[in-house]
Amino acid sequence: MSEISADIAVIGGGASGLAAAIAAKSVNRGLRVIIAERLPRTGKKLLSTGNGRCNLGNRELSPENYHGTVDAMGYISRAPRAEELFRSLGVLTVCDSAGRLYPHSGSAATVLSALRMRAEELGAEERCGAEITGILPQKGRYALDTAAGDRILCTRVIIAAGAYADPKSGTDGRMLGILRKMGYKTAECTPAVAPLRTSPELLKGLKGVRAKCRISAAAGGKTLRTETGELQFTEQMLSGICVFDLAYLWGKYGTGLTVSADLVPELERDELERYLEQVCAMHSRQPVSELLTGLFRRELAAYIIKRAADKPLSAEIRSLKRQELSAAARYCKDLRFPVTGAAGWQNAQSTFGGVVQSEVGDDLQSKRHRGLYLCGEILDTVGDCGGYNLQWAWTSGTIAGREAAVFKKK
Numbered sequence: 340m341s342e343i344s345a346d347i348a349v350i351g352g353g354a355s356g357l358a359a360a361i362a363a364k365s366v367n368r369g370l371r372v373i374i375a376e377r378l379p380r381t382g383k384k385l386l387s388t389g390n391g392r393c394n395l396g397n398r399e400l401s402p403e404n405y406h407g408t409v410d411a412m413g414y415i416s417r418a419p420r421a422e423e424l425f426r427s428l429g430v431l432t433v434c435d436s437a438g439r440l441y442p443h444s445g446s447a448a449t450v451l452s453a454l455r456m457r458a459e460e461l462g463a464e465e466r467c468g469a470e471i472t473g474i475l476p477q478k479g480r481y482a483l484d485t486a487a488g489d490r491i492l493c494t495r496v497i498i499a500a501g502a503y504a505d506p507k508s509g510t511d512g513r514m515l516g517i518l519r520k521m522g523y524k525t526a527e528c529t530p531a532v533a534p535l536r537t538s539p540e541l542l543k544g545l546k547g548v549r550a551k552c553r554i555s556a557a558a559g560g561k562t563l564r565t566e567t568g569e570l571q572f573t574e575q576m577l578s579g580i581c582v583f584d585l586a587y588l589w590g591k592y593g594t595g596l597t598v599s600a601d602l603v604p605e606l607e608r609d610e611l612e613r614y615l616e617q618v619c620a621m622h623s624r625q626p627v628s629e630l631l632t633g634l635f636r637r638e639l640a641a642y643i644i645k646r647a648a649d650k651p652l653s654a655e656i657r658s659l660k661r662q663e664l665s666a667a668a669r670y671c672k673d674l675r676f677p678v679t680g681a682a683g684w685q686n687a688q689s690t691f692g693g694v695v696q697s698e699v700g701d702d703l704q705s706k707r708h709r710g711l712y713l714c715g716e717i718l719d720t721v722g723d724c725g726g727y728n729l730q731w732a733w734t735s736g737t738i739a740g741r742e743a744a745v746f747k748k749k
């Protein structure tokens with residue numbers, strides 16, 4: 340067993356941990372800062388962000404983009420935005436029409452290299468393969484035990500260990516378990532930025548279908564949120580960015596949640612009915628399977644007709660009853676799916692829940708343990724798809740690192 344001493348130990352070498360180490364060393368180069376990372380390399384998750392392009396931030400940030408008890412925007416207003424931070428690290432960014440920021444190179448590897456290079460230049464030390472399994476607050480310092488039996492002694496500790504999402508990147512929620520045992524209050528964790536599950540029966544015939552639509556989530560008769568985008572169907576799940584942005588609501592509302600797709604948002608329901616009547620008049624002797632040919636691809640058209648009308652697809656359009664036509668219009672405008680769950684952690688990009696706001700101050704220091712800071716996904720806030728989660732990681736890591744660097748023992 341070996342014992343090493345440091346001023347600051349950062350637990351977790353992901354997005355927020357690397358930002359924290361850089362911020363701490365930028366404030367005071369004289370501090371010994373160690374990044375303890377359980378995996379063989381730091382930043383594994385970063386490499387898969389944004390489909391390998393890393394959507395590292397967004398120009399349009401507002402409180403509506405964050406969900407949970409932590410006031411993410413309050414913290415974000417007190418630290419450099421992603422564009423500015425990465426410019427200071429030598430990375431040029433580009434912005435798309437939705438405000439999403441990416442590295443100019445189009446490669447997430449650029450983002451990770453820039454962070455690692457700066458951390459190294461400033462003298463932060465990476466200890467990979469060092470999983471922290473215990474945090475022992477001692478008089479005026481912390482003893483961190485590793486799975487290999489080593490110990491890190493430090494006066495400040497920054498917990499940047501992520502939460503549950505994407506466990507193959509080193510984040511399996513165990514650090515939250517350690518914090519709970521230390522008395523920390525956490526909000527229940529559910530997968531966020533993830534596909535949603537519904538009854539496989541309702542998805543029969545839709546596997547592989549994609550449809551541009553307006554999608555709403557509702558519970559208790561109240562519409563909670565509406566998004567526009569491409570809805571994708573799998574055998575068991577509803578997917579696509581518009582669904583990812585609704586997934587945190589599963590954690591809030593559970594089985595009371597339903598998702599409804601308006602597949603023809605351009606027309607009001609009565610306009611759509613009139614359109615269908617015209618189609619009926621024009622193509623009365625064609626098979627029913629052709630009723631929605633002017634609106635949708637074949638699989639989606641067949642699915643809606645099967646739900647709306649009790650007849651074979653080969654029957655003639657003129658055999659459709661008025662209420663069947665009306666039902667077809669209803670399904671086009673309000674195709675409902677009761678939500679039965681969210682995708683597993685392995686398919687989630689983030690976590691809804693975590694350590695609640697009341698546990699930390701404006702400086703992200705714990706209110707229970709002086710000199711202990713928390714940042715990133717382990718805190719109870721989750722952002723929408725579009726660079727909001729990485730912005731939170733950079734912001735919270737920067738604040739935690741900066742504040743830990745100026746921390747004074749009483």
Ligand SMILES: Cc1cc2nc3c(=O)[nH]c(=O)nc-3n(C[C@H](O)[C@H](O)[C@H](O)COP(=O)(O)OP(=O)(O)OC[C@H]3O[C@@H](n4cnc5c(N)ncnc54)[C@H](O)[C@@H]3O)c2cc1C
Binds near residue numbers: 351
């Ligand atoms: C596939 C995918 C794509 C994504 N794309 C985007 C995107 O384009 N834009 C966006 O904004 N967000 C994206 N996200 C979300 C974003 O990656 C996370 O919000 C962000 O990485 C969280 O940062 P973090 O520092 O809190 O945790 P992480 O980046 O997860 O880092 C935590 C680190 O801590 C280490 N660790 C855990 N426990 C211990 C321990 N006990 N001891 C030592 N080390 C430990 C882990 O190995 C890990 O390296 C994506 C996520 C995924 C999974």
